[in-house]
Amino acid sequence: MDKKISRTWRQKALRPSLFGLIIFFVVAAAYNFSQANTGGRSHNVAINNITISSVTQGEFVDALSLRGQVVPKTTIYLDTTTGGQVEQRLVEQGEFVEKGQPLIRLSNTNLQLDVMGREAQVTEQLNFLRNTQMNMATSRLNLRRDLLEIELQISHLQRRSKQSSMLVDKGLLAKDRLAEIKDNLSYYQARKALTIERQEQENSIRKVQVKQLEESAVMLEKNLLFARENLDNLLFKAPVSGYLSELNVEIGESKERGARLGQIDIPNEYKLVILLDEFYLNQVHRDLAVMVALESGNIMAKVSKIDSRVKQSQFQIEVDLPTSASNIKRGQNIDIKLMLGGNKEQALLLKRGAFFSNSGGNWAYVLTAEGNKAIRRNISLGKKNQDYFEILSGLSLGEKVITSSYGNFDKAQQLQLN
Template identity: 35%
Template sequence: MDKIIEKKRFGRKTIIIAAGAVIFLGMVAYGYSLSLTRTYRADADKLTISKVAYGDFEDVVLLNASVVPLTSVIVSSSEGGVVEQIFTENGATVQKGTPLLKIANPNAMLGYTSNETGITEQINQLRKLRLDLEQNQRVLNQDMLDIENSLRTATRQYRIDSQLFAKKVITQMEFAKSSQDYAYYQGKKKILRQAIDQENQSRKLQLAQIDQSVNRMNESLEIIRKNIENMTIKAPVSGKLSSYDPVVGKSYGSNEMIGKIDVMQGYKLQAGVDEYYINRVREGQSAQCEFNGKTYRMTVSKVIPEVTSGQFQVELVFGSGAPNGLRRGLSLQIKLTLSDNSKSLLLAQGQFFQSTGGSWVFVVSNGSAQKRNIRIGRKNYLYYEVLDGLQNGEQVITSSYDQFTQYDVIEIDQ
């Protein structure tokens, strides 16, 4: 009988072909992976390489500050107008009340004059009303005098006639006449007294209202006269005039700044701070600066959070008085302390941050640099604080990454 021979599933030839295919695919995959790894060659002398180190992180920021007066007062005009006359110049030392310049505004002056005339007429009318009330009071008082005099005469006659009538010297008709006159003048005096009392109450109320109206009108007149006087702008305080550049014919709006007067009672520093620190700078923080070889301690007195051109402003005052020799406009470098020192991994500052924002760096090892993600915390004028991604002693390229941000590996030629 014939024997059925089973065919083998994988012969030697099949295995060799399969192994060759796997090796070929592996080489293709390796080549493809190499093509994905973008490499850049750079000269070592064109790179700045810094070593990650563990040390004290000084949480400070360096600021360029300007010396400004401790107190400055803005000079402005309550009424707009055109410069008619200039009495002093920029930089002059002035006393309070010193005339600085004169503003001309014909329309405003016409309005002030018209209002002043109208108010004066109203005051005169109220004063005439006061005189009329006083004259009426005098008339009533005179009437009272006449009635009281007539009443005294009638009273005297009534008493005499009463005695004569009792003795049967006069008739009933004659006694009745004197009695009638006596009663008439008594009643007339009572009615006039009531009229005078009512008139007095009304007069007091009217006079009080007149006085209030006159006082308000006089206050209005005073304001008008003061506004007219304010056309000549005077120094509100004593000090040194600055930011003052008027020209005859130049127009100023209402309440527009004309200049400033620096009160010469001390100095402070004003500095711009990068908006990066806006949540970390606050009033009361300490700082220090050097002037003429001495170090002076300072305190943040004011934080102005409005950001302009990437910066916000702070003001600092000297702890024990401003040093001698300071002048407005001098520039000083100050070191502002944000918090106490702490132990941290430190990486030197460099231009790489502008390209990466501190999210990744090139870490150097064995003649090449590999791209690695990191996390950076605080920064000062020398170092970044490394929170994650780097180890103590590792080396990092900290110069500019502008030429190789799109690469993954940098081959460093020595």
């Protein structure tokens, strides 16, 4: 016979307790998981680990403190027009060279042979031109001689025809003899006309042929002159006076046509190359005032060129330095102030800080009046200089703002300051 087993009070209380503990842990885990994913509504922060700045009021000087690098304003590149092997290096990099001073001597056997071949062609062409001119002169003289002989025959025949006509009238000469004389006269007259026509045609052809030969000779002489200039260019000379800042040649090295040998910088003509954050791309324009800090004192200059191509979040501007600026060297870095021109007398100001990289200036953590909390608030910032942001809206004078990085708590709505 089966016996009924009854549970004790402890056993009866254990099951609800287990269910209660399980539900508690599940709810706690779900809460912690939601807080981890949402960043939480609140975050505890040690006040010693943050930077707090107050909103102030004062003059906002719209100027940027930057550094620019000195580079030559005008650079002449030295490229070879002939190519060849470096035979001699006559100067060293960094020297000051005068216009026309020899710098490098090259050798080029093929170019020398080409010049010799062109000289032979010119000589041959000139000889042919002289021979042609001599032949034309001989032909012209022969035609003139033939014309003189024909005119002489015509003169004789005219005289004989006149005498024979008188004899025929008197019956002393046969008419056939007179007709023969007149036929010969007509022949020589026609021959004279033909000779004159041939002379005119040959003169016309001769002029064209001589002109073509002369033009061909001139062209060959120009080619020869060009080849000789290339041969002269094997001794590379300075095109201008200046500092030889680069000279990329070694003795025995072969250089192709168009290869760069070096560069010359024009002295006392410099410019500054300055890199700016892309934030200022719409604020910078040509002729913008720039204050340059030199050893001799501050001078004013202007932005001369803007390269709007953004590389690694930066763009480049150039500032021409006046020729009066002294003690300037290529590659030197100089402090400048870029005057953006938007100065304001009474502006709300907030010190620059790392918070901008997290919020983009669209929001910030603002401390409460008690100072133990910081509430996330939407704000609007305008221009910035090397020290301050200009506040457009969202903050009031005297309020305190966390301006250090928000990297660890930028999703929290409020911060508990310990």
